């Protein structure tokens with residue numbers, strides 16, 4: 001893959017006490033790419049995502065976002081510099097409407113945005129994510145799939161160039177996951193690069209241009225879905241695990 005690197009992790013490590021949760025992780029995420037991070041339970045995927053989004057600072061290593069060193073930048077700075085994140089467990093403001101929830105994202109992510117501009121931007125995103133007809137409902141009334149759509153709309157409202165998704169398919173039925181796959185493809189088609197953590201292998205196969213595989217904190221393989229699922233170290237890492245490779 002060639003083109004501009006939007007996110008460059010160079011030797012990122014994070015330890016908790018004596019535990020090396022992420023060890024010397026290096027990868028490039030290219031503009032327009034949908035990149036999956038997979039690995040068995042406890043591999044370090046969520047810790048890596050937390051390093052990328054700024055929840056944690058790395059013990060060592062360096063992170064670049066669109067060519068800018070953000071290794072020690074706080075979350076808000078990364079957000080304003082073009083990084084958006086949607087969470088596995090959706091955390092909306094439950095009593096606010098769907099439209100208001102997304103408007104908050106637009107106000108937070110783009111300083112200087114007026115309320116009417118933010119409301120308009122939020123409404124556009126509700127249309128793009130298939131939620132326009134739910135705009136006036138309270139967020140707590142949404143179904144799980146609608147919740148995930150809203151979470152993606154909220155992250156997009158901050159105006160990201162790179163969107164991080166943390167197991168957004170969790171809990172969805174297969175038909176719903178297929179809809180979410182389409183939604184994420186649409187996000188990429190709109191010019192946003194996507195990095196996602198996912199356990200559901202058919203989703204990884206259908207969505208990812210490239211896959212980074214972690215085990216015990218380290219990257220053990222990267223390449224296309226076909227390449228990594230044929231890699232002996234990847235097969236060994238998944239053997240006997242609950243999720244299996246299922247490929």
Ligand SMILES: Nc1ncnc2c1ncn2[C@@H]1O[C@H](COP(=O)(O)OP(=O)(O)OP(=O)(O)O)[C@@H](O)[C@H]1O
Nearest residue numbers: 016019020021039040041042043044045046047048
């Ligand atoms: N805040 C923390 N304090 C101490 N240990 C942690 C912390 N967060 C994660 N760990 C440990 O770091 C290792 C990697 O965890 P992490 O949650 O990043 O893995 P994961 O690949 O996301 O797993 P899963 O697929 O189960 O969500 C695990 O051994 C975990 O117990």
